[in-house]
Amino acid sequence: MFPILFQVGPITIRSYGALVATAVLVAWLLARSESKRNKLSPALMDDFLSWGLLFGLAGARIDYVLFSDFASFLRDPFEIIAVWHGGLAIQGAILGGLVGALWFCRRRGLSFWKLADTLAPALIIGQAIGRIGCLLNGDAYGKPTDLPWAITFTDPDSLAPKGISLHPTQLYEFAWDLLVFALLRLLRRKPRAEGILFLWYAGLYSLGRFVIESFRGDQLTYRLGPYSLSTAMTLSALALVGVLLIGFLLRFRHVRNA
Template identity: 50%
Template sequence: MHPILIKIGSVEIRYYGVMIALAFIAGAIIGEREAKRKGFQPGLVYDLLSYLLVAAIIGARLYYVIFSELTWFLSHPMEILAIWKGGLSLHGGVLGGVLTGIWYCRKKGLPVWKFTDVLAPSVALGQAIGRIGCTMNGCSYGRPTTLPWGIVFTDPNSLAPLGIPLHPTQIYELMMSFILFLGLWYWRKKVPFDGQLFITYLIGYGVIRFFLEFFRGDSLLLFNLVPVPHAISVVIILIGIGLYLHRKGGRCQTTMS
């Protein structure tokens, strides 16, 4: 796997940055199409993208900086800006994106739950595409394995350990996220109440990340015991279940009245 797509002199274009850009573009196209189907004003998703791009990257980077090597980053503050080298956490990106999406809906007077349903498939698709960049970059790498599909990184620019067969956790997540996208896309016209598609995404994403952390080789430990992503995934799942029960209960009360 080779992180650098093109290098001209000292200028590098990395697969990671290219795939992140493609992930946002693909997600925006899918989201805009779904927004029109649900009767939203044309261009809303593209307008949101400018905010979402910044918020998701900031959230993803801050999470990585805080929970990875905070002391090192404080000693090398300019490296915090070097996102093209990798080091963006999906957990942080999802949190930043969700908060920004809610803020945007409030600002524009949009129905929050209905609009989050519009975005849910787009986010899952974007995550799948983004993991292609992680595969090339060597970030989010897996534990050593003897399985025949283990991948070996040899490029010195890679962030993964070199010369050792590793679980292709990036590819695992790519496939699972794409399956989640297909499920959300298929189910999007059949949800019984607004918000259920987004809630399903939250629970699905939490389950995927919880499962994958057993195979990750770069997990950070909370109190030197529990992987941080495991703990956050459990929180995401519980929040999703709580939101589902709340929304379902509200719908039942409305129906009975």
């Protein structure tokens, strides 16, 4: 596609970095808007932004470095911090961001679940925009296919294999993320126990990610009996189990306190 948007002298503006920055901006603006619905100050979102970005970026990069091709990063350690080349694992970003949110809420004396519910719609729309960055960069590409909607990468700077028809997995996830966003907008209209909206987000995203991973062509896999699984599929399955358990506990607590 278009890994490089434009160059100004020695400065290269890459599409991946530009879309990630756009995703952060849109997510932040939406989180500020959602905060009013949950009786949180928009200024609180401003305070959380820097910490959320720091923890999220660290988690995203650590996840990618550890579970992609760790040996190549050992050979060229500078690439570990070269996030502008691509390589941010969204599941690691979510986990890192949650750690940052827990720390932030404990420091401020806030309800973690209320903050999580506020962030859920913003997170999924940010993820959708980020997947367009992956598409332009040739990252998170799919397996070869002869389906009529297959896409082919030809740019020499693209990370995807060149000249091969591939599943547009970036667009699959983009569409799924938009659907999840729409569902969250509907679900939030009805008052619910704190944390339930976030669990809907986490569960729906993990379900879609698990399915879409089976079409990915850039993931290292391992065998589990007759099944071939990637790290992302495993994390998605674990997240689904965790969502069900936490959802049951929150529901039980809500009923008991009613």
